[in-house]
Amino acid sequence: MSIRIALVGLGKISIDQHIPSIAEDRDFYLVAGVSPNSRTDGLAVYPDLGAALSAEDIDAVAVNTPPQLRFDIAREALLAGKHVLLEKPPAGSLSALAELERIARGSGLSLYTGWHSQHAPAVFPARAWLTGKNIREVRMQWCENVREWHPGQRWIWEPGGLGVFDPGINALSILTRILPDSLVLTAARLDVPANCATPIAAALEGRVGNAGQFEATLDFLKEGEQIWSIEVVTDVGTMSLAMGGAELSIAGSRQNIGPSREYPSIYRRFAALVGRGESEVDAAPLALAADAFLIGRQRQVAEFVE
Template sequence: MTIAIAIVGYGKIAEDQHVPAILGNPAFRLAACVSRRRAGPPGVPAFASIADLRASGLKIDAVALCNTPVERPAAVFEALDAGWHVLMEKPPAATLSAVWQIVAAAEAAGRTLFAGWHCRFAPAVPAAKAMLAGRRIDSLLIDWREDVRKWHPGQQWIWEPGGFGVFDPGINGLSVLSEILPVDIAVAAARLETPANRQTPIAARLAFGGPGIPADAHGLFDWREPDDRWNIRIEFEGHDLLLTHGGSRLMVDGVEQPVPDEGEYPPLYRRFAVLVTQGGSEVDLRPLQLVADAFLLGERVTVAPFD
């Protein structure tokens, strides 16, 4: 069975990551794209809306939703109503309650729903998880910083309510952290720095807590860093683990560990194909819960305007 899939929301992440992963996987056929600009790869039919795609009569089995978190619930409901399976880019929606509605709708429709935390599929993440399994965590630091002008040029929605601000990339790090730790983690305190002319934070510091979490465990997130830092450092039982490059490289006690030479999206799509074939769903809300808790607990600090 070949899964005819459509991409909804054709932007940078769709063009750079989703399209190559789909074209490189024989389980899928890229059947269409949906975007207000009617953009897509050459030769792939493009439509301005899901309604237009449905009206075209093209055979579609599944959609990959790459539109904004605020737009995503309505798109999911349209897709499920059409009888399609759904892969959601991260984060799955702008609120937890919206995701629970989405989960209920997918269950009622009997369709696969997959929340695709793509950084969890980075090549070094499974090895880090296996290494930490059952171990005592002695210290923990997540340092997730990048330059917003480089990675999100002209994307104004990230600064609006529901846009997540620095947690748009930061949730990637939290998705990895919640995956590899042998214990559950919670946000104990937060400081959120928001530009005077924006609605979402440009930087944040999180303190973590919970049974088995060391007292000084914390995370740093910043969108003003010219040099990308996507690192997680964990000391455990006399060893030092450093997961770098967003989960692509793993150092243990200063020695680099061998990992597969593959990006995040090919294994993500392999997982989606398995879920569709087996009739399963996979929606882990822990990363979104951590961000929601940061907003609930966070001390708000206004910083200089950012343009």
């Protein structure tokens, strides 16, 4: 199978992750990039998707723009008969994602929400170990420095940009994949800078299943050592994920889970879906982030200065 794919958005994540993953995958051939400003050596780049679709023979489109722009681009691609891979978060709203899914399923096209953290090496063994166990507590810390990971990216602070939930939704995507019971948010505090529309920090509380307790700390101003950790306390012991799912410990013992290959795994899964003409749309992480905005008490904090 040879899938001719176009990459919409040529920012850091596309250059660092998508392009190398496409290059090593036997089922994909990168034929075009789409960006009004960026250029990449050896790749034909068009100012918009329409121009690329007119000039190139394209089977699929990967949409890696800021989330506020993804719906219109993905919709255009689907209506043109192209399979679509959505970088996380897949859309700026749940209704937008639902509409994309409706179009894809009605057309027999593949729509895939590529939650990259769900492909971290600890996720599958963590899910397997938690199966059948009673969850007592889930503690999550997702703390990083926005100035290091997203310098100059103003879209994060605009409506739909998610703020600290841009990285935090990665943790939520892991939790929704590994927990054997449902996670329901019951309270949230959102710290919103005076000059921003989205939070720079958050504290979450919730329930897991019938009796499990959930708490989380999200911080976008973490200096020094960054923290991406999840700890799950069960009736038979504690399981911990660190480094965003790259490390796994059970009862304090470090497990051998292999190297991290998140984006190559995404493209392997996308190829399989395209081959079968199937969609895989996971809205659960976005729903949890949306719930935090719905029930969260906002607290204004100091302006964010880049």
